[in-house]
Amino acid sequence: MTRRTSPFARFWKRHFILSRLISFLLVLLGVSFLTFVVSSLAPSDGAEMYYLSRGITPSPQLLEETREQMGLNQPLLVQYLHWLQNLLRGDLGESYNFGESVLRQLTRKLPNTLALAGAAFLLTALLSLPLGALAAVRRGKVSDLLIRAISFVGVSVPNFWLALLLLYFLAVQLGLFPVIGTGVLKSMALPVLTLALPLSCSYVRQIRTAFLEEMGKDYYIGLKARGIPGWRIFFSHLLSGALSPIVTLAGMSVGSLLGGAAIVETIFGWPGLGSMVVDAIRVRDYPVIQGYVLWMAVIYLLAGLVTDLVCCLLDPRQRQKGFWRRNVRKEGAK
Amino acid sequence: MSGRNILFYDQVTVRYRGRTEPAAYKLTLPVPEKAVTAIVGESGSGKSTLLRLAMGLLPTGGEQAEGRVLFNGEEISTFSKKRLREIRGGEMAMVFQDPGACFDPRRKLGMQFVESYKAHRAGGKREALDAAGGILSGLGFSDPGDLFRRYSFELSGGQLQRAALGMAMMMKPKLLLCDEPTSALDPVVQAEVAGYLKDLHQKAGTALLLVTHNLGLAAALGDYIAVMEKGHLIEYGPTEQIIHSPQEGYTKRLIESVWEV
Numbered sequence: 001m002t003r004r005t006s007p008f009a010r011f012w013k014r015h016f017i018l019s020r021l022i023s024f025l026l027v028l029l030g031v032s033f034l035t036f037v038v039s040s041l042a043p044s045d046g047a048e049m050y051y052l053s054r055g056i057t058p059s060p061q062l063l064e065e066t067r068e069q070m071g072l073n074q075p076l077l078v079q080y081l082h083w084l085q086n087l088l089r090g091d092l093g094e095s096y097n098f099g100e101s102v103l104r105q106l107t108r109k110l111p112n113t114l115a116l117a118g119a120a121f122l123l124t125a126l127l128s129l130p131l132g133a134l135a136a137v138r139r140g141k142v143s144d145l146l147i148r149a150i151s152f153v154g155v156s157v158p159n160f161w162l163a164l165l166l167l168y169f170l171a172v173q174l175g176l177f178p179v180i181g182t183g184v185l186k187s188m189a190l191p192v193l194t195l196a197l198p199l200s201c202s203y204v205r206q207i208r209t210a211f212l213e214e215m216g217k218d219y220y221i222g223l224k225a226r227g228i229p230g231w232r233i234f235f236s237h238l239l240s241g242a243l244s245p246i247v248t249l250a251g252m253s254v255g256s257l258l259g260g261a262a263i264v265e266t267i268f269g270w271p272g273l274g275s276m277v278v279d280a281i282r283v284r285d286y287p288v289i290q291g292y293v294l295w296m297a298v299i300y301l302l303a304g305l306v307t308d309l310v311c312c313l314l315d316p317r318q319r320q321k322g323f324w325r326r327n328v329r330k331e332g333a334k
Numbered sequence: 335m336s337g338r339n340i341l342f343y344d345q346v347t348v349r350y351r352g353r354t355e356p357a358a359y360k361l362t363l364p365v366p367e368k369a370v371t372a373i374v375g376e377s378g379s380g381k382s383t384l385l386r387l388a389m390g391l392l393p394t395g396g397e398q399a400e401g402r403v404l405f406n407g408e409e410i411s412t413f414s415k416k417r418l419r420e421i422r423g424g425e426m427a428m429v430f431q432d433p434g435a436c437f438d439p440r441r442k443l444g445m446q447f448v449e450s451y452k453a454h455r456a457g458g459k460r461e462a463l464d465a466a467g468g469i470l471s472g473l474g475f476s477d478p479g480d481l482f483r484r485y486s487f488e489l490s491g492g493q494l495q496r497a498a499l500g501m502a503m504m505m506k507p508k509l510l511l512c513d514e515p516t517s518a519l520d521p522v523v524q525a526e527v528a529g530y531l532k533d534l535h536q537k538a539g540t541a542l543l544l545v546t547h548n549l550g551l552a553a554a555l556g557d558y559i560a561v562m563e564k565g566h567l568i569e570y571g572p573t574e575q576i577i578h579s580p581q582e583g584y585t586k587r588l589i590e591s592v593w594e595v
Binding site: 218219221222223224225226227228229230232236237240241314315316317 | 434449
């Protein structure tokens with residue numbers, strides 16, 4: 001028996017990639033609207049902030065004129081469409097605080113955040129993949145218990161505290177690293193460690209679980225019964241099976257890392273997106289906040305999209321049906 | 335049929351952590367060369383445990399508490415990891431109840447045949463596929479090349495179980511362990527797979543140790559039948575003798591239940 005489905009639903013099911021792209025754009029539109037509406041609900045408006053941030057207390061008449069100038073008296077929807085139009089041209093408005101274009105400010109801070117996020121992510125992968133796999137393979141042995149105990153502690157340590165500990169021991173006591181930035185690589189070490197250590201600890205646990213789940217499947221015993229060497233079972237079978245939960249995990253962290261780590265960036269005085277938005281929030285610099293929220297939305301959605309695509313490619317059932325189409329069909333062998 | 339035993343369980347006791355009753359208790363069972371030995375009994379009677387024990391692949395928490403298992407006269411528990419790996423799949427192969435268990439769903443079947451071959455023989459892809467193709471064409475696959483390009487999820491249960499048989503027999507093992515090889519299949523396919531099993535055994539002279547709750551299958555294939563109940567071997571003998579003049583009440587009930595069906 002087949003259930004009746006609308007042509008639309010069928011299209012949605014089959015054209016996996018296309019449907020993901022369309023929903024990506026729709027969600028983005030929704031996020032932009034929400035961002036705009038929420039920041040326009042705030043008690044102080046743009047005109048007021050514009051003057052206050054320059055140390056001027058504006059007269060009511062001046063405020064009214066500026067509101068007229070900035071289009072703040074128009075209906076909300078008109079304002080939104082106007083804002084959206086500018087957005088599509090790449091104009092995110094001007095920072096009240098610095099008078100600089102928001103896009104310029106974002107692109108200026110972005111490389112710093114990218115460097116920090118990239119390094120932290122790489123270090124996390126290098127630490128957690130081998131350790132997680134080792135813990136799974138040596139389940140119940142001393143090495144497994146040790147790795148799990150350390151990672152448990154690591155997960156529980158708050159970011160800012162770890163940052164301060166690292167600063168105190170590695171920078172102040174031992175003098176290995178500068179407390180505050182001199183030279184790119186050296187000053188990056190501590191923030192990268194602060195970000196990567198707790199992340200690695202939670203990764204180790206989840207990677208261990210992913211491998212154990214793979215080892216619990218029937219085919220694992222089958223491979224052993226066939227006399228396949230252990231290293232081959234690991235690299236050629238377990239790894240590809242454990243990869244999709246790991247990719248999903250990584251996709252989520254990429255989002256949060258690329259948003260800039262506000263606390264860590266602030267503690268180490270790292271000029272990235274995180275510390276930028278903390279400053280912007282402090283002075284109610286709405287255009288900057290809006291720009292940041294949009295960026296976060298784009299990054300999270302993109303990471304999700306890429307994760308889905310990669311997982312889809314990792315699954316032979318999906319791969320075989322072609323990259324663009326999703327088709328549920330079963331064929332027999334001759 | 336007299337001769338050497340390819341596998342011999344000598345006073346074996348197996349326990350699982352957290353369970354008071356042993357899965358096998360002081361069990362002695364010979365598995366003669368070039369013959370079919372069938373172990374019958376209800377599920378949970380410890381049949382599968384015996385096979386996993388012979389493979390050195392007891393489920394987690396399982397432990398051999400007493401006795402020896404001899405493969406070709408040598409005690410399995412004294413084998414090094416390397417020797418154990420060589421024996422598994424090479425001299426002693428196994429077929430599982432779930433026909434999908436043999437294959438990784440993420441790899442094409444051809445690659446998995448090659449992998450198995452290379453684990454035991456010094457040869458390339460060509461030799462591996464030739465060896466696999468030879469066995470598979472005897473198992474009802476008219477075009478093994480087509481099979482090699484497929485994933486396990488594309489095959490039916492019967493096809494997969496035949497492919498698993500091919501995989502197990504490719505290395506011409508001395509002993510094939512079958513854990514309920516037909517019970518996950520529908521009746522027509524069951525008969526087909528049973529036929530192939532018999533065929534393989536007769537052609538290659540491989541000894542079979544067959545675990546099943548299906549007394550009909552055991553009677554059709556087995557030279558010897560062993561009856562297990564709750565970890566104990568309660569009756570053992572040539573098939574004729576067990577079927578026609580069972581001594582134990584449990585065996586009689588098993589036989590009667592077949593006729594009822």
